[in-house]
Amino acid sequence: MSLFLGLISKPASADAIIPDQDIHHAATLVVANSKAWKPFSYIDKSGEPKGLLVDLWKEFGRVNNINVAFKLTDWNKSLELVRQGKADVHAGLLWSSERAQFLDFGNKLANLDGQLFLEKKLLSQSIDDIFNNEPLGVVKGSYEDSFIRHEFPQATLIVFDNNQEMLDAALSHKINGFIADFQIANFYLFTANEQGAFSPAKHLYTESMRPAVAKGNYALLSYVKEGFSKLDKDTLNRIQRKWLHVETVYPSYLLPIVISTAVIIIVLYIVQLKVTVAKRTKALNLANQELKLLAAQDPLTGISNRRFFTAALESQNRSRETGMTLMLFDIDKFKSVNDSYGHHIGDQALQAIVNVIRPRLCEKAVFGRIGGEEFSIFLTSLNKSQAFEFANLIQSCVEKSPIKTDIGEINITISLGAIYTERQDISCTDLMTQADLLMYRAKNQGRNCSEYKEV
Numbered sequence: 156m157s158l159f160l161g162l163i164s165k166p167a168s169a170d171a172i173i174p175d176q177d178i179h180h181a182a183t184l185v186v187a188n189s190k191a192w193k194p195f196s197y198i199d200k201s202g203e204p205k206g207l208l209v210d211l212w213k214e215f216g217r218v219n220n221i222n223v224a225f226k227l228t229d230w231n232k233s234l235e236l237v238r239q240g241k242a243d244v245h246a247g248l249l250w251s252s253e254r255a256q257f258l259d260f261g262n263k264l265a266n267l268d269g270q271l272f273l274e275k276k277l278l279s280q281s282i283d284d285i286f287n288n289e290p291l292g293v294v295k296g297s298y299e300d301s302f303i304r305h306e307f308p309q310a311t312l313i314v315f316d317n318n319q320e321m322l323d324a325a326l327s328h329k330i331n332g333f334i335a336d337f338q339i340a341n342f343y344l345f346t347a348n349e350q351g352a353f354s355p356a357k358h359l360y361t362e363s364m365r366p367a368v369a370k371g372n373y374a375l376l377s378y379v380k381e382g383f384s385k386l387d388k389d390t391l392n393r394i395q396r397k398w399l400h401v402e403t404v405y406p407s408y409l410l411p412i413v414i415s416t417a418v419i420i421i422v423l424y425i426v427q428l429k430v431t432v433a434k435r436t437k438a439l440n441l442a443n444q445e446l447k448l449l450a451a452q453d454p455l456t457g458i459s460n461r462r463f464f465t466a467a468l469e470s471q472n473r474s475r476e477t478g479m480t481l482m483l484f485d486i487d488k489f490k491s492v493n494d495s496y497g498h499h500i501g502d503q504a505l506q507a508i509v510n511v512i513r514p515r516l517c518e519k520a521v522f523g524r525i526g527g528e529e530f531s532i533f534l535t536s537l538n539k540s541q542a543f544e545f546a547n548l549i550q551s552c553v554e555k556s557p558i559k560t561d562i563g564e565i566n567i568t569i570s571l572g573a574i575y576t577e578r579q580d581i582s583c584t585d586l587m588t589q590a591d592l593l594m595y596r597a598k599n600q601g602r603n604c605s606e607y608k609e610v
């Protein structure tokens with residue numbers, strides 16, 4: 156006997172009233188639900204009630220020491236059973252104002268997501284077009300049924316008695332779209348190995364699934380509420396995991412799109428990185444060249460500074476196989492230029508002297524400012540007579556050239572010492588010292604002349 160209504164009886168049709176075989180207690184609670192609502196409630200091939208709600212209610216029976224019998228039928232009929240008092244409880248369903256007229260609802264058991272599922276070929280159409288033009292499947296008397304009729308009154312609906320029939324119609328291409336609970340449609344598609352056939356195209360709602368009793372049966376309602384509160388959380392989680400751990404159905408084109416997008420992003424990132432690295436390397440090279448130049452250059456005249464000149468002289472003196480010509484010259488009475496016209500004009504005179512000499516030098520000659528008004532030139536392309544001739548040329552071109560400054564042209568002369576050598580064993584210091592001595596000899600000769608010798 157049913158504890159509440161005395162409802163257990165033989166089924167009149169293929170629908171099943173199935174006592175829970177594992178539970179042997181005195182009282183019996185008759186629980187109704189859909190026979191094709193996988194994974195929540197369904198009848199398997201051997202006629203057994205199965206599903207998340209079936210497991211939950213079995214656990215309810217075990218904890219509350221009561222027999223539970225399942226009456227699983229078409230959806231609409233399952234509501235009628237509770238409404239007409241032919242079942243004690245509806246195992247789980249969503250609240251709606253329509254249902255609330257004849258049912259009282261208990262606490263939440265799980266969430267359900269209403270979803271529009273479409274065949275791939277319809278995915279490119281707008282949702283409005285779909286609701287306006289495409290006949291859509293829905294289970295009769297289901298929450299989705301009333302939701303769509305209320306929210307999308309223009310939709311053309313094809314009504315099925317249960318989810319199994321609707322999914323069968325969808326998979327045999329009789330309908331191109333349907334509205335169903337996400338978890339339920341997923342379960343059917345997945346277990347039918349048709350994951351890619353239909354894709355979720357629009358989420359419609361998320362609502363709580365609750366048990367329900369006939370309107371006004373408050374004693375039973377509080378018994379159900381209290382009964383569920385005794386179930387421990389671990390068991391509830393275990394049951395949820397067991398039935399809802401079904402692979403989500405993603406459209407088959409999603410993975411290639413995700414992979415292609417990731418590849419494009421990575422390629423763009425690498426290209427951008429390479430462009431940035433190339434730009435920075437170029438800027439760095441330019442900065443390095445500038446630094447090198449600054450480190451080697453005399454800032455006033457732009458010719459080599461003492462450090463670079465000495466290093467270059469040493470390097471060429473070591474490696475040369477020809478004669479070396481080294482000239483050293485100093486501006487005559489330069490102090491009086493500064494004293495008469497100012498340091499600024501003195502600077503301009505230094506620059507002008509360099510501009511007079513530089514065009515007369517071959518490309519391989521190295522020209523350096525090695526002191527305040529002291530300069531030096533070395534080159535390895537001349538023989539002895541050419542070297543002395545060239546020394547005279549440098550010395551005389553300064554005297555003869557106009558040295559232009561802001562106050563006009565001024566006369567400048569230099570005293571020059573030149574050394575020529577073909578010896579390989581002579582050091583740079585020796586060469587510089589000898590050239591220096593010759594330059595001082597030129598000064599002593601009365602300036603504006605050159606002294607040279609071979610060593």
Ligand SMILES: Nc1nc2c(ncn2[C@@H]2O[C@H](COP(=O)(O)OP(=O)(O)OP(=O)(O)O)[C@@H](O)[C@H]2O)c(=O)[nH]1
Pocket residue numbers: 485486487488489490491493497498499500501502505526527528598602
């Ligand atoms: N304007 C200017 N003057 C400099 C610079 N470096 C050195 N001098 C000047 O060069 C002059 C060198 O003077 P001294 O060593 O007495 O020789 P001098 O007057 O050239 O006479 P002699 O060398 O004996 O012919 C000094 O007045 C320095 O101030 C510079 O960069 N700019």
